[in-house]
Amino acid sequence: MSAVDWPATRDTRNPVVYEMQKNNRVQIFPSILAADFGNLSKAVTSLDGSGADAVHCDTMDGRYVPNISFGPMVVKAIKPHTSLPLCCHLMIEEPENYIDAFVDAGAFEISVHAEACVHLHRVIQQIKAAGVLAGVALNPSTPLCMVENVFSDMDMLLVMTVNPGFGGQSFIPEMLPKIAMARQMANELNPDLNIAVDGGIDVKTAPEVVRAGANILIAGSSVFGHPEGVKQACAELRSAFEDA
Numbered sequence: 001m002s003a004v005d006w007p008a009t010r011d012t013r014n015p016v017v018y019e020m021q022k023n024n025r026v027q028i029f030p031s032i033l034a035a036d037f038g039n040l041s042k043a044v045t046s047l048d049g050s051g052a053d054a055v056h057c058d059t060m061d062g063r064y065v066p067n068i069s070f071g072p073m074v075v076k077a078i079k080p081h082t083s084l085p086l087c088c089h090l091m092i093e094e095p096e097n098y099i100d101a102f103v104d105a106g107a108f109e110i111s112v113h114a115e116a117c118v119h120l121h122r123v124i125q126q127i128k129a130a131g132v133l134a135g136v137a138l139n140p141s142t143p144l145c146m147v148e149n150v151f152s153d154m155d156m157l158l159v160m161t162v163n164p165g166f167g168g169q170s171f172i173p174e175m176l177p178k179i180a181m182a183r184q185m186a187n188e189l190n191p192d193l194n195i196a197v198d199g200g201i202d203v204k205t206a207p208e209v210v211r212a213g214a215n216i217l218i219a220g221s222s223v224f225g226h227p228e229g230v231k232q233a234c235a236e237l238r239s240a241f242e243d244a
């Protein structure tokens with residue numbers, strides 16, 4: 001797939017994703033970092049019709065984070081196995097060098113880390129010019145003021161609720177006021193902004209982050225590690241925050 005026909009494909013295949021602000025629906029993006037890498041195609045196919053709204057793809061380079069996962073080749077390989085949009089979380093240094101590769105692989109949205117971009121404004125524009133949605137991720141120790149001057153440029157703010165690099169870590173509760181503050185800033189600066197949370201999201205933490213103002217929940221272990229499968233996991237997550 002070329003970068004040129006990607007936006008059309010994006011619109012026809014998934015017109016509702018990222019429209020949440022209009023219908024006030026919280027979305028669930030399972031992270032395949034917790035899936036069986038020996039059966040990745042099966043894992044992503046299982047998300048179709050499960051209640052998941054997109055697939056979260058975690059790319060790690062062993063430099064920005066102390067772990068190595070997968071790159072655009074794997075994103076491209078899983079693309080035909082799901083109708084869900086692929087959202088790519090780049091935990092890598094110099095992400096600007098790989099934007100085109102992820103767009104060509106079929107990314108719907110690309111998130112870069114603010115801490116990894118010397119010229120964050122330029123990278124956001126680069127992502128948008130390539131025809132996909134632009135997200136910016138912040139580590140737990142990074143304050144919101146790092147993105148204050150690009151707030152209206154972002155399609156998604158990804159608030160890390162663990163230190164990036166590994167699945168299965170515990171949620172950091174000190175991130176709750178940060179999420180609330182991000183939602184407050186969004187109300188003033190960019191009402192359409194999606195606020196995603198990533199790390200340690202399960203039935204206990206989901207209601208807390210939704211109450212704080214998150215509208216996209218990224219969850220690895222609690223979805224792929226659920227003994228009754230991904231559909232049941234998504235249903236339990238959704239009822240946890242909807243009942244809250």
Ligand code: DX5
Binds near residue numbers: 034168
């Ligand atoms: C962490 C990744 C997360 C991870 C979340 O570095 O960015 O997306 O997969 O996994 P859980 O839900 O297990 O914390």
Ligand code: ZN
Binds near residue numbers: 057
């Ligand atoms: Zn992630």
